[in-house]
Amino acid sequence: MTEADLEDVWRRSAPHVLGALGRRYGDFDAAEDAVQGALLAASVQWPKEGTSDNPTAWLITVASRRLIDRHRSERARADREQAAALRVAADEAYSPAADAGDEHAHDDTVLLLLLCCHPALTRASRVALTLRAVGGLTTAQIARAFLVPETTIAQRISRAKIRLREVDARFSLPAAEQLPDRLASLQDALYLIFNEGYTSSTGATLYDVSLTQEAIRLTRQLRDCRARWDRAAIAEGSQLLETVLTRGHLGPYQLQAAIAAVHSESRSWEETDWMQIVVLYRMLDDTAPSPAVTLNLAVAVAMVHGPDAGLRMLDPLLDATSMRRNHRVHAVRAHLLEMSCRHDEATRAYATAAQLTTSMPEQRYLNSKACGGAGEPVAGAT
């Protein structure tokens, strides 16, 4: 098996293994160390002997054994015999049968996600910890994705773990009244990961596919386990939980997801159902108004009612302090002016947008548009 195969197995199994250990033993730090140890063992054993039929179960078994070994070695000499007995029992108790390996996997992942997105952590820490613990990315990969030094991410993660210990955060379903906040915090982190990947705000690569894929994968896990989780919630008899989770609460994330769905359903830009997007953005504008929503709404309106209608919506943004120096407003304006055949104004707007962006590929694109080019991004250069 190649290193890439191993990494693939690892990234699919990591949240389940860490979640399972965390739920059973409660200690995030020790669980993570043990999981790292298990991966190391896998990297030695699997290329030689092949992957186990159920790699997740194999990793849970090995990691559990390591965790218990660690407890054992920390005990006094006199306790060793007893600990050895515990170890045998633990192996038997915690090795899932081959067909039962995924029984708790989804639940564990959600608990792990909720823990990583604990409200006591900063937004940046939640994202880093989620990618590390649930996404199975290395510190170096996360650092590369966010274009910061590896030490920054390492410190961020270690501070986050200390913070979790300080607030005594547990691998357990939060109390019902806390759940909406915790879910919001979780959605926020996944949204940040997706957005950072979708348009990297800095640096030389416009699309970081891996971060985007990672966010979709994590969100899918969250969605996949909704049905199971809802049942658990209903069993708790919480009316609040039912309202939030099962009754189609229409918040900003749901609306943005709906907009993204309309975009992804259309086979091309031209075939996009812009009318539906206008309606959804108007709803978003009602529930969570912001200059960014206005900007997106202006694009959709322009697609339905023509560029001049869109341009009229943009005018107030040019004076808004938060958006005046935002390159996107000027880039959108430039495109709409171009559609409206006001080429001189379009050129100036493209140049302004190019001056204001901090993304090098975007700057290249906007500069080429300002120079009257087709706007093909220049590849390769940094």
Add this chain to the structure above:
Amino acid sequence: MKYVILIYTNPEPWGHPTAIYTKEGRDVPQEQHDEMDREFEALLNELTASGEFVTAEALADPASATLYGWSAEGHLATDGPYAESKEHLAGFFLIDCDSRERAEEIAAKFAQPGGVIELRPAMWPGGDDQ
């Protein structure tokens, strides 16, 4: 000892790498740009491998700057750029090397068409006699 390598240039329009956006840079044939790119890449690899590279940033257009003036009544923020000077700070590298000679050797390799490179030692509170 830490040194900062400051890159002053005036790309038009603003863009990175700045050397291809300056008037002088546009006059240089593509093959020569490619050659300079390769040399620069090799230099960066060398500095990374030796541990002399600390950090670097490319800066956005000076027009995106905000300037803060101070007065006893309070600060006043205005939109940049700082000055309509011919050359702007376009980016910087922070390096850590054993001697001034080594820093000069590195900085010289940053010279590029349509720009000026400035090497400045960083100060620190340790205070030994260099």
